[in-house]
Amino acid sequence: MTAGDALLAGTPDDGLQALPALAAQGLTIRRLCERDMAWLPALYASTREDEMSRLPWPDAMKHGFLAQQCAAQHRHYVAVFADAEFYVVCDGDRPVGRFYLQPTPPLHRIIDIALLPGARGRGVGTALIVASQRRAYAQGCGMELHVFHSNADAARLYARHGFVGVEGDPAASHRLMRWNRPEPS
Numbered sequence: 160m161t162a163g164d165a166l167l168a169g170t171p172d173d174g175l176q177a178l179p180a181l182a183a184q185g186l187t188i189r190r191l192c193e194r195d196m197a198w199l200p201a202l203y204a205s206t207r208e209d210e211m212s213r214l215p216w217p218d219a220m221k222h223g224f225l226a227q228q229c230a231a232q233h234r235h236y237v238a239v240f241a242d243a244e245f246y247v248v249c250d251g252d253r254p255v256g257r258f259y260l261q262p263t264p265p266l267h268r269i270i271d272i273a274l275l276p277g278a279r280g281r282g283v284g285t286a287l288i289v290a291s292q293r294r295a296y297a298q299g300c301g302m303e304l305h306v307f308h309s310n311a312d313a314a315r316l317y318a319r320h321g322f323v324g325v326e327g328d329p330a331a332s333h334r335l336m337r338w339n340r341p342e343p344s
Contacts, residue, residue, distance in 0.1 A: 180286040181248070186278075191245035191257065196233075198254050203229035206273050240270055248274065248283060258287050266337070267295040269304040272313075288320045292338060301340045305333035 181188065204211070204225040211221050236243070240261050248256035256274035261267065269291060272284050295302050304322065306313045314324075314334070322336040 178286060178290050180282055184281060184283075185250060186255070186283065187249050188246050188258065189249060191247050195247055195254060195257075199233065199257070200226045200229040202254075202257060202273055202275060203232065205275050236270060240268075243268075243270055248278065248287075250278065256283060260291055262291075262294060262298070262300075264298065264300050267291060267298075267300050267302045269302060284316055285320070288317070292320065295338075296340055299340075302338040304336055306336055307332060308334055 178188065204222070207225060207228075211225065214221065216224070236245075236259060240259070242263060243259055243261040246258040246260070247254045248258060255278040256272070258272050259270035261270055269288070272287055274283055292302060302322070303325075304317065306317060308331075314336070317336050320338070322338045325335040325337050327335050
C-alpha cells in the first residue's frame with residue numbers, strides 16, 4: 160500500500176486494492192487542505208464548460224459566477240457532509256481532481272468525483288469507485304451517489320460498476336444511484 164492509498168484507508172485491509180492503478184500512472188491521493196481552495200474553482204469550471212459555452216455572458220461574468228458557485232458548493236459539502244473524507248488526486252505535485260467520500264454505514268456515499276480534462280478517461284474515476292466499493296464491501300455496506308441527469312457519461316461509468324438508478328423525481332436535477340454490495344470487480 161502506497162502513502163496515497165493510506166490516506167483513503169482506515170486500515171490496510173479496508174479493500175482499497177484498486178489504487179495501485181493510480182500509482183502506475185504517477186498519481187497519488189492526499190487529503191484536501193487550505194491551499195487547494197485556490198485551484199478548486201478551475202476544476203469546478205472545467206466540469207461546467209459545455210453548459211457555460213452556451214451562455215452569451217462575458218468571460219469575466221462567467222468566471223465570477225463559477226467561482227461563486229464553487230465556493231457555495233464547497234460550503235454545502237463541508238456543512239452537510241461534515242463526517243466526509245475530502246481528497247485531492249495529484250499528478251506529481253499538481254492537483255488534477257477531487258474525490259469526496261462519506262464512508263458512513265449503512266450506505267457509503269460518493270459525494271463527488273471531479274477531474275480536470277487531462278485526467279479524464281485514464282481510469283482514475285474507475286480506480287476511485289472500485290477502491291470505495293471494496294472498502295464499503297469489507298465493512299458490510301452498500302453505496303449511493305447522485306449524478307446529474309444530463310451527465311450520461313458519469314451515469315454509464317457508475318452503471319458499469321453496478322450502480323442502479325433509484326426511482327425519484329424526474330424533474331430533479333440529479334438521479335440517485337445505488338450499489339447494493341455485490342462483490343466489487
